[in-house]
Amino acid sequence: MIQLKLCMVGAFAVGKSSLVQRYVQSMFSEKYHTTVGVKIDKKDIALGATSVRLVIWDLAGEDHFSALRPTFMRGAAGYLLVVDGTRGHTLDAALDLNRQIEASQGPLPFALVLNKEDLLDQWEVTASRIEALERRGMKLFRCSAKNGAGVQAMFEYFASANLEARAS
């Protein structure tokens, strides 16, 4: 079995917790976000003969471009930057967090998760901006916490990418 620590970061109320809560085993309540600043969940994925256990550190969102607690990122195998597509500034916040993380942890596998795909008509994050990010080689996922679209795929991508990196 492979165990991986996966962090979820993003601005306040982008739907990180909603995104995972339908797909993970959870035992801690939301109040840990406001007290300790992190909530830990678990997701077991079977990829062929290998089973992967994702231990998901769901980090509290902070609305200002405030400092991320780098200790919580330590030892992570990767992270997901969660963005609320209907609020453009959450993308800026995510990119800022990304810079902070790269500065403190060095380069780590990550993916940009554009949440609230079900409200596509209200999106502030423009298609051209998304294309620009993709051109920079950033891995992007469109998800909906509401209808669950893309969430499973996102976790599976992360797990299988890690396995491939190991093999090479």
Next chain:
Amino acid sequence: MSLADARVKSDPDDETTGEWQRLRSLLVGAEQASLNALAAKVGNRDNLARSVASVLAEATAIRARQDDGITRALAPIINEGLQQSVRENPQPVVDALYPIMGPAIRRSIAEALADMMQAFNRAVEQSLSPRALKWRLDAWRTGQPYAQVVLLNTLVYRVEQLFLIHRETGLLLGHVQAENALVQDPDMVSGMLTAIRDFVGDSFHVSQEDGVETIRLGELSVQVRVGPKAVLAAVVRGNAPQSLRTRLSETLERIHHSHAVALSRFDGDMAPFANITSDLEPCLLAQARELTRKPWRAYAAIALLVAGSAAWLIERHESAAQWSAILTQLEHEPGFVVVESGSDGAHIVRGLRDPLARDPISVIGAERARAFDIGWDLKPYLSMEPQLVLERARANLKPPDGVTLRLDGSTLRAAGIAPEAWLREARRRAPLITGITTFDDRGIEVRDREALDRARQALNEATLYFEPASDALADSQLATLDAVVPNLIVLRDAAAAAHMAYSVNIVGRADAPGSSEFNLRLSQSRAEAVRRYLLGHGAPAKLLHARGIGAVDAVGPQANEADDAQRRVNFEVTAAPADPADPSS
């Protein structure tokens, strides 16, 4: 000349042999002798055995001190020898073991009993003592299993869970738990524990090594030991002694040592830590509170149990005896057949009961019936027992007072005084009664016929006399008339009882003088006068018919009668059986 040359030369030359031998004995004679003696010892089996035997015990002892080679070599031989010996003749082995087996078995039993007693005492203590009640209350209040509460209260401490956590990632490398411990998902707990330690470290600016060592919450504490690559966290209930911390530190150090490479290169692959639980399990320590008291509760409980059982057995025995007495009583009671009786749990009597038999409760007594709370399942039947047949005859025939019934085999014998109507009915019905074939009524005296006859006779004899040419009732005649009335009533009643119809003719007469017409009228009015008087004095009207017949002819038996005697009124009673269908008759 060298020795070799000398030997070469000596072989072919026989003459020189004797000299050579002498030379040899001169040179190595002493050694030769001892060599020969040695060869004799080694070459001869007996001698060799003797010499080995002399040192065998010492040699065995020396070797046994060095290693267990002898034990290993002998074990299969002894085993086989023992088996063969038992196969061939077990008695010597039995005899040899006998003095050992007895005490061994006794000791084993004593120990088992002591253990059982102790366990029983604990169980009794845990279920009966006020402390146990308090624990039950606690368990109910806190929602924990009772066993858990007992454990918490009887242990000084117990290590419930151990987490081996990768220090950098917070991922769980190994987890063990004590039996019955309440465990949440260890992966998430491991992560959260790391996060909390990180949080405290960040918040209070302390280094990881100095970070949280102990987290305490009521009865529960988390003892954390931090190594360079891994963290060992023990969840402890109760008061962990210092020795436990030392033990945890040693374990963590040992794991760092044994898994040095795996820890430093950890990338999430759990394979190198597959057997880590065997390193952790020895740390699942616990210390129970000393329980040195005598198991008096167990003794008391056993005494109580014995006393209770004895009382129960005695009561049960008494109750069984009473129950069988009840059944015997019922079986002897006429009109009862007990087919089946049960006394396991409920008391039940199944069987037959003649409807005329006594009530079963009155047979066995109301008090006992109540005490046993008997369920009755009795079907009706007709008993042929004489007592019941007689009872049935009585119920059926309803004999009047003065009549006794007696059963003689299947013959019902009636005796006494009875009205005819009853007798007729009894004759008809008696043979129809189950158990009776013959009705013998020779002992019955029919009384009502006599009264009837007497009344008839009295009426027939009664005569009323009149003055010449008068239909007035003389005072002297009234007594006779008054006596007639009760006889008429007897006649009426008896007739009704015997289903007979009677008619009483009041016949008036006159004396010879006078015209016959006059005499006829006179006689008629005399009869009428009597009838009127009788009716006026309570005589039944229906019976009475007045008729005048005038003067009696001078011929016949009354021809010579005096005139005085001829002026009279007589009664004629005529009877005919009434139609039984006519109730008015």
